[in-house]
Structures are given as structure tokens and as C-alpha cells.
Amino acid sequence: MNIKTNETLDAKGLACPMPIVKTKKTMKNLENGQVLKIEATDKGSTADMKAWAEKTGHQYLGTTEENDVLSHYIRKDGNEDSQEKKHPQVVDNETVQSLDKDSVILDVRESAEYAFDHIPGAKSIPLGELDERISEIDGTKNIYVICRTGSRSDMAAQKLAAKGYEHVYNVVPGMSGWSGETTKSE
């Protein structure tokens, strides 16, 4: 699994409580919406990261394990819900459950969010990379833009519309309310 992150914290060899103490400190330096990778060897850190993130409003994305090193991925809270949505074409999650072959799902969440949990076949272009990668999107298709809550996808949908894409739909609420099938990246 290849996951892009904004910062990596080395907490290997540290025992509880230090992985959380350091994570809390490092998290302060990140901007909202950025993703922190924490490498740790303390087995108990997985449950604690998860519980700590939930309590503090951060988004726990998942943990991978390789050679006894745990990599935890946490996204700093974005407070996205408070933003006003502007893109006019909005669809609900159910619409995305049954799409034809002329449609694409564009997932604009961070690569770490996508890696742990996404709709099979969805294309990943994080919002921050959309400007430079916009040519990867086929303008002849119906484009269903999805994120966690509908806010980043709203911004992405506006960008696409401004660039002349005609059939762009913002999926609300998005992955936070998704009950259909999902998959992980290899």
C-alpha cells in the first residue's frame, strides 16, 4: 500500500504513553485536513490511537503492519461540515450505488483515506492535486465527486465546472454515510 502523508512521526521503540504524547504534540504543527503517519512498535498503540483520535475530533484512518512496525494514519480534523456547499448539482449516496459505464466516481479525499476504505473502481485524485491532474479526468463521462462529508467534493466539483466539465455531481454526504461495498488498496 503506497500512502502519501504530510508528515511522519517515528515512535518506534517507545512505550505507552509516549507514542500518544508525541502524536498529540506533532499534530499541533499540522494543518487541518493533513495526514500524519505514526510509526510505532508498541502493540497497544493501535487501540489507543483510535480512541484518542475519536475523542479529539481527528480522523483515524487505519493501521498497517510490516516487520513488527505498526503504521498508524490519522488525519487532522478539517471541520468540513461547517462549510457552505456551492456546487448546484448534488446527488445522494444511493444514486452512486447504481451507475452505468458512462460514469466515473472521483474520490478527492487524501490518499491515506482512500487507501483504507474506498468504493471499488473509484478514481483517487486528492483535492490538493486536482489542478495538476485534471487532464486525467474524461470530460465525456458523468463525474460523481465524493469525499468524506461532501465539502471537499463540493470544492472539487466547482473546480471541474470552472474548467468546463459539464456533467459533474457532488455526492452528499459521501463516504461518512456510505453503506455500500468498499475495498482497501493493495
Next chain:
Amino acid sequence: MTVNPMTAQQVTQKIVNNEPLFILDVRNEDAFQDWKIEGKKVTYLNIPYFDLLDGVEEILDQLPADREILVVCAKEGSSVMVAEMLSEEGKDVFYLQGGMKSWSEYLEPVKVADLNNGGELFQFVRIGKGCLSYMVVSNGEAAIIDATRMIDIYTSFAEGKGAKIIHAFDTHLHADHISGGRKLARQTGAAYWLPPKDAGEVTYSYVPLEDNEIVKVGNEEIIIHALYTPGHTIGSTSFVIDDQYLLSGDILFIDSIGRPDLAGKAEDWVQDLRETLYSRYKELSENLIVLPAHFMSMDELNSDGTIAAKLGTLISNNHGLNVKNDAEFRRIVTENLPPQPNAYQEIRKTNMGIISPDEEQQREMEIGPNRCAVR
């Protein structure tokens, strides 16, 4: 003010003596809900350590002034941190040395009785996990039943008694904890006994424990009489020691009975369990003292620290021995089951010798309560 360690042994003493103790458990809520230190006079506050990183002021008024305060976490580190913060705020506090890891591994040896021919019977109470193991000592020889993996405790105890461990028995293939029987046998040269019907998939050699087998320890009068009692597992075996003590393994507990589902065969084994409990056990003398392989609650602890009761008492009081019809019994032991023990399939494989996790992994596998019973 002061911060002092409290050992698992000291905590055990307080629980056995019913002394009041206030526990500030700083593990996360799920871990606390799943498994904690229990005692009749223990009161709790559960606040995860990561909620206290910015200070402990907010919880100060929730801490009692009239009893000792023990801060508990998984491995000690976080409890020391929180204890030091409390101390800076003027509190005298203790932290649990080695955390819940030590609590899970601590064994308290308690003497059950002097046997008729000069021998002694001890119960080793693994208080944090509710596992019970036993040692029979007589005339320079010792036998251990249902040993935990902390075998040093048995070897040094036997050494203190001037006894050589010659037999290690498992009443059945355990699913809730890793047996120390094989390791003990390897280290001391003792014979390792296992019921052959539970040993179908094991990868090592063992001495088969058959029904009506009689094994002598020390003076020849102290005999261990194996009694085939299937139900929790198909091979489950009970022992009668010195015609007075019934070691019931995971078949019969003080306030509950063994669950038949941990090898995935609940439906098949229900009838065996029923027959063992309602026919085979009821033919035995009601004066036998039942010594089980587990306990579920501190209420089962006698005032001398043992977990033991007369068979006759259990026949009248234990709900699991008083279910009148077969269908109701079947329903209780197949439908009404608590969650399965943590990592029970891996534990079974470890006890079969199929996998060989290292010590740290074994520790992780055993986290949590034993959950071998159904009430």
C-alpha cells in the same frame, strides 16, 4: 506528595482481605469494560491517560480522601505519568507495578489442605485472569495440574518444598490460556499428561491420560485418580485426589458450568456435558471438595483465599446443575454464551504445538478474562 509502586501481590492481598481500594484505571474505555481488577471493596474511575495529558485538575475532586488510590494502566508507563501528575497536585498515590500485564501473570499460591498421608495440596490463583492451577506435594515429589505458562513460579515453589516435579497434567486442551505443562515437563524432566481425545492434532509426544488411571505422587497413598468427564472438550478429565478433592477442570465451576463451544462443537458436546454433570458427577460423594480450573467472580473467593466448595453444595446451588430438562439445558449452553476468550483459536493452536508465538505474543493472546463458563 508521594508516588509508590504497588505490586500485583499487594493488590491481591487487599482483595482477599476485603480492604477498600480506589482504582483510577487510565486505559482506554474498551479495555476497561472488557477486563479490569475486581474486588468486593474496589471502586473505580476510568479516564484514559490521553485525556489527562493536559493536566489532572479536572478529576481531583473525584478522588476519595479516605482510601488508597491506585493508578492502573496496561504496562505501567501511563500510570506512572498520571501518578506523578497527581502527586504534583498534592495527592499520595500508588501505581500498579508492571500494569495489567503483571496482574494477568500473577499467581498467588494458597494452601488448600494437608492430605492424609503427609502431603499437601496447593491452589495457585491467577487472580487477574481467573485461572486456577494445582500442586500436589508429597515426600519430595510434586505433580502440577493445569499449569499456566509462568512456570518459574511452580519450579521455585516446589524447590522451596524440597520437591521434584515429576508429573504435569492438563485436564483438557485449554482455549483461554497457554498451558505451561509441556514447558514444565521439558525443563524438569516431568511427564506431560494430556487426554488423548483432546490431543488429536498435537504435534508433540505426551503421556496419554486415560479414564481410571491412577498416578502416585510421593507416598503411595496419595493418588490421583483420572475420571473421564467430556463436555467442555471431548477429552476433558477430572481428578480425584486423596479421595477428598475433585479437580473438575473446565467442566464444573463454583457458580457456573463449562461451555461446550470453544472447539466449534457445541451441538455435539452438549449431551456429553449433560451426562458428565448430571450422571457421572452425581454418582460421586457429595463430600468431595470441588476445585475448578477457573473462577469468574471475586464472590467465589472464600475468606481463606481459596476457590473451593463441596460437591453437595454445588449440586443444590449451582444453576448449571439444576436444569431439569434436556432441551432447556441444550438451549442454555448453546444459545446463551458469553463472548469467546481473546484469541482462543490461536491459544488452542499454541497448546497443540501447531504455532509457537514468542513470549510477548503469548502475553497479548492472553489479555482479558477467561470466559470459559456459561451460567
